[in-house]
Amino acid sequence: MTASGSNAIAVTKVLGGLARDERGRLLSILIGKFRDFQLAEDVLQDAMVSAVSHWGRNGLPKSPQAWLLKVAYRKAIDRIRRKQTVDRAETDLSMMMDEVSGLEENEDIPDERLRLIFTCCHPVLETKSRMALTLRTLGGLTTGEIARAFLDRETTMGQRLSRAKAKLGGAGISYEVPGPEQWAERLDAVLGVVYLIFTTGLSAPEDDQRGLAHEAIFLCNILNKLRPDDPEIEGCLALLTLNYARRAARFDGEGARVAFLDQDRALWQSSELQDGISLVETALARRKLGPYQIKAAIAACHCEGASPDWAQILLLYEELLVFEPTDVVRLNRAVALAEIGALHEALELIAVLEPDLSDYQPLYAAKAELLYRAGNLGKAHSVYAKAIALAQAKADRLFLEHRARRCVREQS
Template sequence: MGASARDTVEAVARGSYGKLVAYLASTTGDLAAAEDAMGDALVAALITWQRQGVPDRPESWLLTAARRNLIDAVRRTDVARRALPEMARAIEERSQLEASSALPDRRLHLMFACAHPAIDRSMHSPLMLQVVLGLDATRIAEAFLMPAATMSQRLVRVKAKIKQAGIPLVLPERHQLAVRLEAVLDAVYGAYGLVWDDGADGADRSDDRALRDEAIWLARLLVALLPEEPESNGLLALILGIEARRGARRDDNGRYVPLDEQDPARWSVDLILEAEDHLRTAKGLGRTGPFQLHAAIQSVHNQRAVTGRTHSAAVARLYDGLATLHPSIGVLVARAAAYRTASGATHALDLLDALPTDVVDGYQPYWAVRAHCLQSLGHADDARKAFDRAIALSRDPSVVAHLRRHRPPQ
């Protein structure tokens, strides 16, 4: 029973954490308190379910426990004690209204609330990744190339500000959604990007699968909520275009397979077609954005399934447009990689050399692309150093093995 209880707690945490926190936060208006209450409920579940067995409705059990934790927390706070009757009544009313129906899913509501203009713009996406998608500060910090301690401190300050300023944790009015959409799109893609390649160990772990599925589901929900927004369709087209190639990223022995070496027969035709539909919809809406350009790049790659070749010059030109709209370090390194294929290693190396060294020093893709460029130009010693740096920064053993196979011998 112990193992079963632990497995159930982990499964519910993976699948329902963001949903439950979003619901509690919308009820209480206190994001940090909702997270604390949910964390305590999960700990209680681990103890109680091992002793008494897993309840028939684990999610409802957790929600009830978290509600009690919230009320207890208010009761222990002298300043807030006078708010207890009102909070308890609100929670009880919600409970009665929804006892016979499925728990409403307010994850998307909370994501838009996290993009409130009073919150530091640079913290919109990190905040969503933690409170809605359940990622810890260390993993978020890695995605944003920031020390974990710094990210953790900033997240704590943002949550305190939300409470102090009384920022409503509900879905904004429709006219406010478009203004906040960019941050929500960035967070959804950021979540997918953390797990799109099966996690750091190359294994398709259940927690990564859950996060990936949730990101795809949120992207679909954004299109349903804002079908007239081209970037919503662009994000979904991008994610589906990448997801279509999941089955080809590893060979039968688990070895990493680069995109240009993948067998298109192993790509998902259904996902490619769906991605193309959303990309066409986005184009028809008349406003170009970065996610549409990202999706167009994936579309060009996926056309190899039909034509047998990749139009490398088209990929490079699309990256030029993307670098103008959204010159992130990831885009600029990917642009250099595209030009390595389209026009040669010299041009690509020039693009890499133009990037700020302090930003790229810890960025693995930069060193991988640089290593291949130097190797193509015959600079074996410099190539080995770049390969060694790329290997040191790689978290996936199959990628490490791939880089070692291509590293020039001594």
């Protein structure tokens, strides 16, 4: 391989890592400076394109992040200058240029992602737009990936993202972490976004190296440091940590999802499990119960003993219904009910939920499993087929196909 070819590979590798790991941090600085989401995305992309040729000729800079930020600044200023002719605007641009010139290649890049996530989660946006925009900016998902996460068309999601960016720009939203008086109303939305980023990353195929689950835990840790002793933040961090600790056991060699009870516990990260359990205990001791603490307690009950404590899990789902009286929580409660022996009662509850969850794949997966346990193999197989048809992820589809074949084998 030639030296130039080797250099090109190194550049591509570094840029790939930066796009995956540093995009959110760089975007947060650019958005904070120019208050324009689309401009920030465009100039960062332009800077990365410039890096391919520049670094290929001259080698990697001391700080690739600082180099990208400096070039993105210049490109943003050039774009603004072409649109503005007012003297005041030119003065502001000159000040910005002075700031760019002062950037050093070995300078530490500040981390302003927390400001960005609170901006993306501002109440002026509806919940779905907050989540989508945060996934786009902080998580680096493409519009198509976000659309699949929400079961939307890509064009529809693209329009949603464009409207969200325009709305934040037009509303003159402050780019800051809110003060104590605004914290309560904004925290639920932020935690919801962090959790969605986490679940998206945890469900990603093994060759997806974006590290979204790790990114969500990082963001939740920042929240926990910014607002220490908040039991819901601690509960959310505990929930993420407990689920992340089982990541190595979640898929088999074929890429199929492995049911919780079938997971190899030797693959679980014991230190992370203990950290999560400690966080749950700390949060619950504050006696300010909330939904994330309850969900974390449920996760702990799954992991702590040799087998899940289903009686306690059932009680916790009943408590969770006070905070989140949703059909999904009712479905999970029904599954817990089946696990303590009330199989037919659980199936009756699922039948009641089915009309409103007719497009919800986990309902059919749960129903099929309970029918299998009840000995109704033919019906279980047909319900598995419905679950397979609704499965979005390959891992889920493979898992369900294995379960469906089990019904066929035992019928013959």
